[in-house]
Amino acid sequence: MPTKVAIVGQGYVGLPLAMSATGAGHTVLGIDRDEKLVASLNSGTSFIEDIPDSALAEAIKNGYRASSSFEDISDCSIVVVCVPTPLDEKGSPDNSILVSAVHSISNFIKSDALLIIESTIAPGTMRRVVAPIVVDKLGNKEFDLVFSPERIDPLNKKWNLQNTPKLVAGMNDRALARATEFYSTFVSEVVPGSSVEVIETAKLLENSFRFINISFINEIAIMCNALNINVLDVIEAAATKPYGFMPFYPGSGIGGHCIPVDPIYLASAAREAGSPSRFIELARDINSAMPAHFVGRAVEKLGSLSGKKIIVIGVAYKANVADTRESSSVRIIELLKSAGANVSWHDELVKNWRGEKSSKLSQDFDLAILATPHDNIELDALGSVPLIDTRGAN
Ligand SMILES: NC(=O)c1ccc[n+]([C@@H]2O[C@H](COP(=O)([O-])OP(=O)(O)OC[C@H]3O[C@@H](n4cnc5c(N)ncnc54)[C@H](O)[C@@H]3O)[C@@H](O)[C@H]2O)c1
Structure with missing residues (x-):
């Protein structure tokens, strides 16, 4: 049954959810504390690759509206929270944004409303x-x-909000039934969880699985490099096994808001409970050492990096998105600079970053490091500049 829904946090999770809920006939209010973002959304400009401006315009026509005022949720029957849950500067889980959002919501939410946390x-x-x-x-x-x-995976063409099963756990049966009814209006399969603790942990297991396997393949890539064996050929060969193997691919580390962050939430809770996760902590060590590994490869190629002109290609954390959160390119650039290199970066999707503009690819470099391979990067423009491909190609 169509209802009035507030979605708090209009980022990579909240905005697609708002679009889907509006498409299913709900009247959606997108709350965000970023007033510039609110103005941009209300003027029909989306900043998310998966949401074209035309989809936002259609949603606005169907009743979607963004606001930075929590008061506006007072007549909503459902409030969904999609605010960030990052790590703090010490690398520990930081719930403060979530806590602040829940306090703000509690000042205005109706006492018979349903509150859903998606963060x-x-x-x-x-x-x-x-x-x-x-x-x-x-x-x-x-x-x-x-x-x-x-479980959103930005730019995934096959799996989206509609066709990815949605886990739902209620603090009581009525809450579970209400949430199931809501999500069933735009998600094809809603899967009830046996308790909120099980589903909180299941989400962290999913992302820890990916975190650990990527670190494992990164270690295999380093081993293959030492053995002079092409790791991508190895993965392709292993992946012909139709069962019991799933290919993961190497890179310069792990970025984004989820995979490098979520396992730390699990490891930290486990540590507090007196049962530390050695796997997650080892994976974190391996992944965070990847930028230094590639800077070491640069030294192997060039000798001293002092005064050398090096371009890092791709500063977004993943191919074909403009999102630079937790990108391992940051660390690569820092390490190159501290070794005295003259570092530029190229990313036509990110364009402006940390007060600098994307540099053009040209033959005027001593070395290029391909960190994030967006489609349509014209590597030919590098001519004979040596290239380190962090994705395992050399
Ligand atoms: N991005 C993903 O692919 C992804 C996938 C699965 C789960 N998640 C999880 O979903 C949550 C949201 O992630 P995201 O990627 O959408 O974050 P995001 O940074 O893209 O968006 C969060 C939005 O919340 C707003 N915000 C922050 N504090 C607020 C407050 N107190 N009140 C109102 N708005 C506030 C920010 O301005 C921002 O627009 C996180 O817990 C994340 O781990 C993200």
Whole structure:
């Protein structure tokens, strides 16, 4: 049944969710504390590759509106939270944005509304952090609360919000039933979880699986390099096995808002419970050493890097997106600079970054390091400049 929904956080998770919910006939209010973003969304300009301006315009025609005022949620029956859950400067989980958003929501949410958290959280966060804030503010112990993690993979052409099964866990049966009814209006399969703790942990297991396997293939790539064997040929050969093997591909580290961050939420909760995860901690060590590995490869090729002109190609964390969060190119550039190199970067999707503009590819470099291979990068423009391909090609 169409309803009035507020979605708090209009980023990579919240905006696509808002578009899908509007498309299913709900009246959607997108709340974000970034007033510039709110103005841009209301003027029909999307910043997310998966959401063209035409889709946003269509949603606006169908009742979507962005706002930076939490007061506007007071007549919504469902409020979904999609705010960031990052790591702090010490590399530990930082719930403060989530906590602040839940406080702001609790000031205005109706006591019979349904509150859904989609932000990625550590096991126990729903029961120990979110529920007490809401229950305390509203004085309603029966308040309907749900955790439903997002599984969005930006630019994935096959798997999207509609056809990816959606995990849903309620703090009570009524909350679970309400959330299932809501998501079923635009998701093909809603999967009920046995408890919020199980689903909090399942989300972290999914991303830790990827984190650990990427670190493993990065280590294999380093080994193959030492053995003078092409790692991509090795992966292709192994992947002919039709069962029990899943290919992962090497790179310069792990970026983005999820894969390098979420496993730390799990490892940190496990450590607090007295059961540290050696796998996650080892994977973090291997991945964070990848930029230094490629700077070492640069030294092998050039000798001293002092005064050498080096261009890093691709500063986004993943191919074909303009998102630079947690990008391992940052560390590569820092290490090259501290070795005295004269470093430029090229990324026509990112264009402007850290006060600098993307440099053109040309033959005027001593070395190029391909960190993120967007489609349509014209490597030919490098001529005979030596290239280190962090994706395992050499
Ligand atoms: N990006 C992904 O691919 C992805 C996939 C699965 C899960 N997640 C998880 O979803 C959550 C959101 O991630 P994202 O990538 O959409 O983040 P994002 O940074 O793209 O968007 C978050 C938005 O929330 C807004 N915001 C921050 N604090 C706020 C507040 N107090 N009130 C209102 N708005 C606020 C920000 O201005 C921003 O626009 C995180 O927990 C993340 O781990 C992300």
